[in-house]
Amino acid sequence: MEVASLSDGSWLVRDSKDPDGPRLAFTPGEVQAFLPGVKAGEFDPQ
Numbered sequence: 001m002e003v004a005s006l007s008d009g010s011w012l013v014r015d016s017k018d019p020d021g022p023r024l025a026f027t028p029g030e031v032q033a034f035l036p037g038v039k040a041g042e043f044d045p046q
Helices: 028-039
Strands: 002-005 011-014 023-026
Touching: 023 028
Parallel strands: none
Antiparallel strands: 002 011, 011 023
């Protein structure tokens, strides 16, 4: 997985094994909502 952070605070995400494949774009608000969950371990495997 590759993540690019843009100057406006948004992120672009793609599969590094398929660099010509689809990309996901996340707005600054989506990034801000996601990061606290990562820090809290909400996405850690059980």
